[in-house]
Amino acid sequence: MLDVRRLVGERDALGLLEVARQFHGHVCPYVALGIRASLIAMDELGVERLDTSASIDESILAIVETNNCFTDGVQVTTGCTLGNNALIYLDLGKTALTLVKRSNWEGVRVCIDPERLRKYYPPEAIELFRKVVRERKGSEEDKKRLSELWEEAGRRMLKVPPEEFKIERVRVRPIEQAPIFESVRCSRCGEVVMSSRVVYVNGEPLCLNCAGKSYRAVIGRGIVEVEGMFKPDGGRQT
Numbered sequence: 221m222l223d224v225r226r227l228v229g230e231r232d233a234l235g236l237l238e239v240a241r242q243f244h245g246h247v248c249p250y251v252a253l254g255i256r257a258s259l260i261a262m263d264e265l266g267v268e269r270l271d272t273s274a275s276i277d278e279s280i281l282a283i284v285e286t287n288n289c290f291t292d293g294v295q296v297t298t299g300c301t302l303g304n305n306a307l308i309y310l311d312l313g314k315t316a317l318t319l320v321k322r323s324n325w326e327g328v329r330v331c332i333d334p335e336r337l338r339k340y341y342p343p344e345a346i347e348l349f350r351k352v353v354r355e356r357k358g359s360e361e362d363k364k365r366l367s368e369l370w371e372e373a374g375r376r377m378l379k380v381p382p383e384e385f386k387i388e389r390v391r392v393r394p395i396e397q398a399p400i401f402e403s404v405r406c407s408r409c410g411e412v413v414m415s416s417r418v419v420y421v422n423g424e425p426l427c428l429n430c431a432g433k434s435y436r437a438v439i440g441r442g443i444v445e446v447e448g449m450f451k452p453d454g455g456r457q458t
Contacts, residue, residue: 252374254293261319270299
């Protein structure tokens with residue numbers, strides 16, 4: 221098991237890329253850019269990886285503006301994840317990271333301009349990406365070749381100089397620490413749900429799904445309103 225905190229301390233971007241490969245499932249340019257942007261922001265802000273090994277640590281927050289591969293690179297490098305409540309997702313559709321100190325809400329925002337980075341891609345990669353990923357076409361050989369080129373591009377992204385990014389000092393509006401909600405049992409499905417996600421019908425608590433209410437979900441396109449995602453299929457409960 222790779223020591224991620226040591227890799228960050230040594231600014232070993234290639235080592236972090238291997239961790240990201242395990243976490244993300246493959247190497248690609250934007251997961252590498254998440255690593256690169258994180259290391260730049262950490263150096264600018266003078267902070268290290270979030271350390272939750274001994275106790276709850278909410279000293280830094282990572283604020284991302286997209287939910288693509290970039291964000292996985294950020295989570296691996298900064299240690300700020302959705303699960304430890306140190307990752308904030310803004311549905312802005314920009315490839316950008318803001319790393320901020322909770323102590324004074326001063327932060328550094330690193331924004332990626334894709335047009336500036338096209339020169340770092342192998343020439344063949346852009347066309348293969350269009351064919352295989354955007355159009356969902358291409359042979360198995362095309363997919364294999366794209367994977368090879370994407371990894372090559374990812375390694376190049378780890379060396380992109382800071383001047384290729386938009387880097388700015390920012391002050392962030394304070395964000396509350398994660399509250400602890402009481403649990404309530406849905407009177408229809410019998411499952412336990414956070415009290416903040418319960419509605420009452422004729423005095424009985426219902427989860428949003430059982431109540432037929434819409435709720436927010438993060439999918440590929442961002443945050444959307446959905447309803448009725450889960451419907452019994454008649455199978456036996458295990």
